[in-house]
Amino acid sequence: MIELGQLEAEQREFANRKARVVVASLEDEETAKATQAAFPHLVVVADADRKLAEALDVIHHQSAPDGGDTAAPTTIVVDGSGTVRWTFRPQRFLGRLTPAQVLAALDSST
Amino acid sequence: MSTVSTTVAVKERPKGRGYFWAGIAVCLFGIALCVAQYSLRQLIVPWYVAGLATLGAVLLLWSVIQRPSVVRVVVLALIAALAGFEWYFLVSLARLPTYDGPARAGEKIPAFRSTLAGGRPFTQVDLQQGTPTVLVFFRGRW
Numbered sequence: 001m002i003e004l005g006q007l008e009a010e011q012r013e014f015a016n017r018k019a020r021v022v023v024a025s026l027e028d029e030e031t032a033k034a035t036q037a038a039f040p041h042l043v044v045v046a047d048a049d050r051k052l053a054e055a056l057d058v059i060h061h062q063s064a065p066d067g068g069d070t071a072a073p074t075t076i077v078v079d080g081s082g083t084v085r086w087t088f089r090p091q092r093f094l095g096r097l098t099p100a101q102v103l104a105a106l107d108s109s110t
Numbered sequence: 111m112s113t114v115s116t117t118v119a120v121k122e123r124p125k126g127r128g129y130f131w132a133g134i135a136v137c138l139f140g141i142a143l144c145v146a147q148y149s150l151r152q153l154i155v156p157w158y159v160a161g162l163a164t165l166g167a168v169l170l171l172w173s174v175i176q177r178p179s180v181v182r183v184v185v186l187a188l189i190a191a192l193a194g195f196e197w198y199f200l201v202s203l204a205r206l207p208t209y210d211g212p213a214r215a216g217e218k219i220p221a222f223r224s225t226l227a228g229g230r231p232f233t234q235v236d237l238q239q240g241t242p243t244v245l246v247f248f249r250g251r252w
Contacts, residue, residue, distance in 0.1 A: 002151045003248060019242040022232075025250050029227070036227035044227040052232070055222035056213050058247045060206065071247035072206050076213050078245060082238035084219055089209035092200065093249060096153035102244055109215075110242040 003073075003096045004039050010099040011041035019106055024052055025071050026059070047071075063093070075102060077109050085109035126176030130185070133169030136162050137189050160200055163193035 007014075007021050014021055023035070024045035032046035045052055053059050053071050060072035073093055077086040086109040088097060097105075140162030147156060170186040212220050219234050226232045237243050 001248075002148070002153055003246070006151065007244075007246065014244070017242065019244060021244045021246060023246045023248055024224075025248050027250055029225075029229075031250075032227040045224050045232055046227045047224050049224070052222045052224040053247065055220045056247075057211065058209070060249075064250065070249040072209070073249060074209055074247040076219075076245040078219050078237045078243045080238070080240040080242050082219050082234060084213045084215055084217055086215055087209055087213055089206055090155075091206060092155050092204040093206055094153070094200075094204050095155045098153075102246075106242060106244060 001038075004035070004042060006099045007102070008039040008041050010103065013099070013103055014041075014106075017103070017106060017110075019110070026050060026053060026069060060093075075105070077105055079110045124177055126173035126182075129169045129173035129176065130182055133166040133173065133189065134185065135166075136169060137166030137192065140166075155200065155204070157200060160193060160196035163189060163196055167193050 004023055007023070011021075020043055021041075022043040022045060023039070024047045025032075025035075026047060027035075028048045029046040032044050032048075036042075036044040047053055050059065056074075056076070058072050058074045059069050061069050063072070064070045073090055073096060075086075075088045075097055076084060079085050086105050088105065090096060140159040143162075144156045144159045147154070167186065167190040170182065170189055174182045174186055219237055221234050224232045237245075
């Protein structure tokens with residue numbers, strides 16, 4: 001959740017670029033609603049049925065603390081026409097992009 | 111005239127004691143540094159935790175070589191096991207598979223049909239309405 005908090009804190013920078021941040025995990029709808037309430041400037045996807053995660057092949061099997069599946073941390077920049085411009089996945093789930101790196105990727109690819 | 115001689119017993123400091131405590135301290139310092147890192151919201155891979163635990167194990171091994179004792183051997187075994195687990199976690203357990211699609215730079219985002227937290231449908235069409243989007247997948251709220 002640190003990552004989402006950092007992105008939320010930079011919402012003005014994303015708004016200045018007329019861009020939005022959409023975040024998704026495999027958690028259920030109630031959890032997604034709680035996430036949306038905690039980070040009102042992000043767009044939260046309730047992807048418990050895995051439709052989005054499966055379409056983009058980001059499921060990391062048996063990687064949750066309880067042995068279940070998770071969405072592998074992955075960042076995808078999409079331009080306004082729906083074309084993918086940039087993708088990133090850290091080598092290890094402990095690492096993440098900083099908001100500055102996300103903004104730099106957005107600037108260079110849209 | 112008589113001469114009185116006295117013998118003062120000087121207790122020697124056990125050999126390797128400094129290495130023993132330094133080994134423990136270095137290992138604990140790595141863990142404390144990791145806690146501080148995440149408290150400061152720095153999301154980088156903490157390789158230094160395993161590195162410092164390994165250094166701690168080396169210092170403890172040196173203290174055991176200098177003066178073997180049950181306590182030193184037990185602490186060495188514990189910290190060596192901790193270092194081993196930390197390396198295993200960082201090198202193997204925390205590793206993510208490389209991402210090579212189906213979302214690829216220069217291609218349209220694949221079709222999907224999901225739902226937003228508010229209940230509204232969310233599809234690839236929503237990403238074609240002129241607004242650049244950063245799509246971030248995250249592991250969970252825990």
